[in-house]
Amino acid sequence: MSHHSNLEKYEDNWQTSMGGWFPGEKVLLRGKNVFTELNQKSWMEYLLFTVTGRESSKIARLMEGMWVICTSFPDPRIWNNRVSALAGTTRSTGALAAAASVAVTEATIYGLKPIKGATDFFYRLGSSIEDGQSLESLIEDELKLHRSVFGYGRPLINEDERITPMMDFAKSIGCGDGRYIKLAYEVEDWFIQSRLKYRMNIAAVCAALLADEGLTSSDFYHMATLAFTAGAMPCFIDAESQPEGALFPLRVSRINFVGSQQTREWRS
Amino acid sequence: MNAGVGGSTRPSALIATISVGAGNLGGSREVYHCLEYWQHCAKDLSKWCDLIVNPPAQGRLDVWAPMEHPPGFDPNGISCPTPVVQTLDHLVEVGDTEHLRWLQQHRLELEAVASGPLAFSGVAGAAFYDLELLPEQAEMLFLLLRLPGAAVHALEQEQTGWRKYPFFSKGFKVTE
DSSP states (O other): OOOOOGGGGGTTOOOOSSEEEETTTEEEETTEETTTTSTTSOHHHHHHHHHHSOOOHHHHHHHHHHIIIIIOOOOTTSHHHHHHHHHHHTTOOHHHHHHHHHHHTSOSSSTHHHHHHHHHHHHHHHHHHHTTOOHHHHHHHHHHHHSSOTTBOOSSOSSOTTHHHHHHHHHHTTOSOSHHHHHHHHHHHHHHHSSSOOOBOHHHHHHHHHHTTTOOHHHHHHHHTTTTHHHHHHHHHHHHHSOTTOSSOOOGGGSOOOSOOOOOOOOO | OHHHHTTOOHHHHHHHHHHHTTSTTTSHHHHHHHHHHHHHHTTOHHHHHHHHHSOOOOOSOOSSOOOSSOTTBOTTOSSOOHHHHHHHHHHHHHHOOHHHHHHHHHHHHHHHHHTSOBOHHHHHHHHHHHTTOOHHHHHHHHHHHTHHHHHHHHHHHHHHOGGGSOOOGGGOOOOO
């Protein structure tokens, strides 16, 4: 057969070292037998291995602490949770609610973009400082280019109440004293003394803690994709348990419509 | 809109629209059930009244919750909103199809039995039935048709931002 497309070699031919299911027999993940070699892992240890190929109870426990303390709040006002709650009030399904919430969590003012961006920022910062650049100039360059630094500043309230409990947890398991978390606090000091007065938010803390454990920004991003679900699900469950449509209804008169007042012409 | 104000990805706004718009309240699942009612009742008013008062039992447990109100009617409404009446009237005028016309003629009687006004989902259900769609086809199409409106709302809120978007700070209370 002559070669027509780059895809031709993949036709009926997916080759992977990631693993797979051998029906009636076994499941392999990154070369290990799930039933015999991975079956004693906790869920978070398994997820860490899935995403990164690393086996580390400490990193898994650190991640677990982040999911519990930082990212799964049962508040339906938070925008990704609100989507889940809305799905409850409209009587959609739990899976659709979770899927929608996970998708919306890939946001800019919270969620996955700051998570990925903050990790990337710290790695770039660390590398540039090693090359001799000053912290101040690097932050100023970041602000000039992007007008923000992921991990600093927060909508609704500047202070982040999660930082203290998260750092306490990190220190209790032997984390929290690495190069990047110290750098994160140095960056905060710069912001506090600047006109912006931004405080560090939890994305910076978590990014720095995980950078100190050698996780890449993509590792953290993938691990964090499901991190908000334990907050989204109770919002769905709660809204589903209350009357249909009852979640923050808004009467028409409260909508500030500023569009055209022209009457719509219906076509026959 | 929640996706827009938070700077979420644009596809996520449509994913959220589909997930939220898929349900039993004003969503595609409600439209699906409307079509089932039409299949069962057609233009027989007594069958409609009977089915509304004695809805079918769900049977085996499903991921979809059972309907809590007659499909096509608004359990929280007081009277049929003007846009719903206008839409029904316009579709009857331009389409002159048999089941939309029947719905228009018997709307008040049906609303009395359903204890709630006709909703957009009810108008959509009748229109899809006249277009000879099967329930599952109507469910799919209803989801697709709400995407453009959702898209422009998301794009608008992306520009407007979270500061002008209701957060209901004072409207939230955690009880014991």
